[in-house]
Amino acid sequence: MNNSKVLNIILALCLFFLILKVNFKSLNNNNLEENKLTKTEKIDYTNIPKKNIGAQSVLYPCPTTVVGTKVNGKVNWIAIAHIGNIGHNKLIMSMHKSHHSNSGIKKNKTVSVNMLSESQIIPADFVGMKSGANVDKSKVFEYFEGEIKNAPLIKSSPICMECTVVDTYETEHHDNFIVKVENTYVSENVLNSKNKIDFNKVKPLLFEMPTRGYYKLGERVGEAWNDGKKYKK
Ligand SMILES: Cc1cc2nc3c(=O)[nH]c(=O)nc-3n(C[C@H](O)[C@H](O)[C@H](O)COP(=O)(O)O)c2cc1C
Numbered sequence: 001m002n003n004s005k006v007l008n009i010i011l012a013l014c015l016f017f018l019i020l021k022v023n024f025k026s027l028n029n030n031n032l033e034e035n036k037l038t039k040t041e042k043i044d045y046t047n048i049p050k051k052n053i054g055a056q057s058v059l060y061p062c063p064t065t066v067v068g069t070k071v072n073g074k075v076n077w078i079a080i081a082h083i084g085n086i087g088h089n090k091l092i093m094s095m096h097k098s099h100h101s102n103s104g105i106k107k108n109k110t111v112s113v114n115m116l117s118e119s120q121i122i123p124a125d126f127v128g129m130k131s132g133a134n135v136d137k138s139k140v141f142e143y144f145e146g147e148i149k150n151a152p153l154i155k156s157s158p159i160c161m162e163c164t165v166v167d168t169y170e171t172e173h174h175d176n177f178i179v180k181v182e183n184t185y186v187s188e189n190v191l192n193s194k195n196k197i198d199f200n201k202v203k204p205l206l207f208e209m210p211t212r213g214y215y216k217l218g219e220r221v222g223e224a225w226n227d228g229k230k231y232k233k
Pocket residue numbers: 064076077078079080081082083094095096098099100101102124125127128129130131132133207
């Protein structure tokens with residue numbers, strides 16, 4: 001075999017390995033892209049079998065609030081996650097009848113609802129673990145008074161609502177208080193130039209019951225009343 005033939009074979013081999021390497025890299029990149037899509041956007045549950053786990057309300061994660069009241073004149077705080085909007089200025093909060101807070105709320109007909117940030121897990125969890133019937137929780141949060149009596153508002157909370165109780169829907173174990181939001185106090189640094197709350201700044205403390213975990217907010221993934229315009233059959 002002469003020198004030029006050997007050179008040609010070497011060149012051909014180099015070319016072959018180069019093509020192989022480029023293809024392998026692009027294959028890998030495709031896989032990475034697919035993985036990224038699968039993890040963050042494109043999980044298709046259509047063909048994944050569903051298991052009946054019994055009668056459970058599983059609307060989580062949801063914000064953890066701290067509700068403030070006064071019981072026999074003393075401030076008491078309680079963690080409440082089972083709370084939701086009714087219309088635009090009312091909330092329903094579901095409180096077990098055994099809780100110390102309930103008697104204060106029933107008597108005063110006023111209450112505060114405070115949203116906490118993810119950094120406030122420890123005091124939030126504490127007021128959800130201990131009852132004011134046994135422990136003085138009045139000093140856990142510094143508070144200020146708004147326009148309504150007996151609705152202490154948490155100074156370190158980015159969003160506080162003072163509310164009046166307008167109705168109660170009683171179920172077997174719970175007093176479900178329907179409250180009207182009378183005033184909403186928002187820390188100025190979480191408001192944008194149009195006075196709208198920026199929840200990325202609030203960093204609300206989120207909670208889920210099934211495994212008793214706390215979570216933080218993820219990123220914004222869409223525009224409400226807008227993304228639906230892209231729907232095609
Ligand atoms: C994250 C979290 C969320 C909670 N959410 C609720 C709730 O929505 N309703 C409820 O009745 N109790 C809830 N609890 C339990 C009460 O906060 C807890 O029993 C508290 O100690 C009662 O306080 P009190 O007896 O001083 O009123 C929650 C506890 C935690 C830790």
